[in-house]
Amino acid sequence: MATTQTRPIRVLVAKPGLDGHDRGAKVIARALRDAGMEVIYTGIRQTPEMIVGAAVQEDVDAILMSILSGAHMALFPKVMELLRQNGVDDVLVAAGGILPDEDLAEIQKIGIKGCFGPGTSMDEIIKFVRENIQADRLTVDSEE
Amino acid sequence: MQNIVERVLQGDRRALARMITLIENEIPQARRYLSELHLHSGNAHIIGITGSPGAGKSTLVTHMVRELRQRGKKVGVVAIDPSSPFSGGAILGDRIRMMELAGDPNVFIRSMASRGSLGGLSASTRDVVRAMDAAGYDPILIETVGTGQAEVEVMRTAQTVFVVCAPGLGDDIQAIKAGILEIADVFVVTKADKPESNQTAAELSMLLSLAPHKRELSWKIPIVKVSALKNQGIGEVVDETERHYRYLLESGMLATRAQRQVRSEVQNLILQSVMNSLKSQVSDEEWLQFANEINQRERDPYRVASELEQRIGLKH
Numbered sequence: 505m506a507t508t509q510t511r512p513i514r515v516l517v518a519k520p521g522l523d524g525h526d527r528g529a530k531v532i533a534r535a536l537r538d539a540g541m542e543v544i545y546t547g548i549r550q551t552p553e554m555i556v557g558a559a560v561q562e563d564v565d566a567i568l569m570s571i572l573s574g575a576h577m578a579l580f581p582k583v584m585e586l587l588r589q590n591g592v593d594d595v596l597v598a599a600g601g602i603l604p605d606e607d608l609a610e611i612q613k614i615g616i617k618g619c620f621g622p623g624t625s626m627d628e629i630i631k632f633v634r635e636n637i638q639a640d641r642l643t644v645d646s647e648e
Numbered sequence: 649m650q651n652i653v654e655r656v657l658q659g660d661r662r663a664l665a666r667m668i669t670l671i672e673n674e675i676p677q678a679r680r681y682l683s684e685l686h687l688h689s690g691n692a693h694i695i696g697i698t699g700s701p702g703a704g705k706s707t708l709v710t711h712m713v714r715e716l717r718q719r720g721k722k723v724g725v726v727a728i729d730p731s732s733p734f735s736g737g738a739i740l741g742d743r744i745r746m747m748e749l750a751g752d753p754n755v756f757i758r759s760m761a762s763r764g765s766l767g768g769l770s771a772s773t774r775d776v777v778r779a780m781d782a783a784g785y786d787p788i789l790i791e792t793v794g795t796g797q798a799e800v801e802v803m804r805t806a807q808t809v810f811v812v813c814a815p816g817l818g819d820d821i822q823a824i825k826a827g828i829l830e831i832a833d834v835f836v837v838t839k840a841d842k843p844e845s846n847q848t849a850a851e852l853s854m855l856l857s858l859a860p861h862k863r864e865l866s867w868k869i870p871i872v873k874v875s876a877l878k879n880q881g882i883g884e885v886v887d888e889t890e891r892h893y894r895y896l897l898e899s900g901m902l903a904t905r906a907q908r909q910v911r912s913e914v915q916n917l918i919l920q921s922v923m924n925s926l927k928s929q930v931s932d933e934e935w936l937q938f939a940n941e942i943n944q945r946e947r948d949p950y951r952v953a954s955e956l957e958q959r960i961g962l963k964h
Binding site for chain 2: 512540551554555591
């Protein structure tokens with residue numbers, strides 16, 4: 505029995521690593537809320553284990569990570585690896601913050617679909633989330 | 649693929665997470681799954697934690713979970729935050745204080761948006777608790793939306809209700825004395841490192857002594873002071889939780905409460921069906937037409953209601 509019912513998009517906004525600058529993450533959380541999404545905001549200084557643990561329990565449609573410290577090439581692959589180990593293969597992952605151009609190809613290669621630097625408009629991020637989450641997650645139907 | 653209900657019962661955390669999504673969104677299969685899960689539930693002690701915004705509910709929950717884990721428990725948490733009445737979106741921030749628990753395989757935390765429910769819970773909170781119960785979590789803590797005076801819905805879902813009071817808000821006692829004071833099984837005064845907390849505890853104690861009739865004669869409502877900052881009182885809170893559960897079992901009150909809860913639960917399910925029928929059988933345009941006709945005094949709300957009751961089969 506398939507249904508066409510849709511539901512609010514659930515997004516995890518997380519700050520991996522040690523930098524404590526979360527104004528950007530909060531602005532994005534707020535914008536997603538105003539776009540009708542349910543945003544799970546986890547606060548600063550998250551380990552990859554915490555982020556993936558939260559993503560599994562909350563059954564989110566997307567994970568947005570904000571990082572300004574420069575540790576992204578250490579932390580992002582760890583997050584992606586843990587997601588894989590937990591069998592999470594249907595969640596959109598995107599990143600924002602200070603991500604140097606020369607790292608972008610590698611970030612995309614490990615499965616992070618979008619990278620958003622300073623100056624990105626909120627509308628662009630909202631549109632990106634709406635268009636890139638797996639549509640069949642929202643029209644929830646039987647798993648049998 | 650193995651049946652999702654079986655996977656939940658076997659303790660598969662991803663299956664439980666997905667089940668909660670299905671329940672929360674009231675998809676047609678959810679009721680069938682819940683019927684199956686119901687058979688395996690009823691083992692968990694369900695604890696509701698309520699109080700005004702900023703009182704310290706999330707912090708209390710975090711410390712309680714840590715203590716319960718030390719006592720070897722497998723703990724479920726449902727944390728509810730409000731949905732925006734304008735966009736329908738929500739920021740669910742209860743996890744901020746709970747992140748140290750995120751990696752523990754014996755703790756399952758789920759944030760929920762209230763989605764328009766006004767009682768301090770969301771409409772499907774009880775069903776989500778049922779799924780966690782069936783998956784073997786015990787106890788299960790429900791953290792309500794930050795409440796005002798009248799959000800007492802948690803008493804219809806939880807077996808033990810904690811009302812959390814922060815000191816230093818002179819009006820706080822005033823604010824809780826009508827509705828919320830009455831539903832507490834345990835009072836927790838937070839931020840006990842502040843000297844004002846003594847006064848808060850004393851005022852609560854006085855209010856309790858003024859109560860003309862005790863709701864349940866053999867249970868004296870304790871007032872526990874806690875400080876997350878100094879790590880004080882948490883053991884006592886968990887002791888009181890366990891003592892209250894024993895009291896409920898020994899006094900027969902657990903069954904009495906369950907009887908009341910079943911009634912409101914079934915009533916709610918029926919109400920929900922009625923609302924769904926209305927939603928599917930009356931279009932927005934038609935509602936607009938009704939509104940215009942009623943405002944022009946061509947019709948009245950009572951006759952429109954009768955007409956719709958007939959249409960969805962409530963009246964013949």
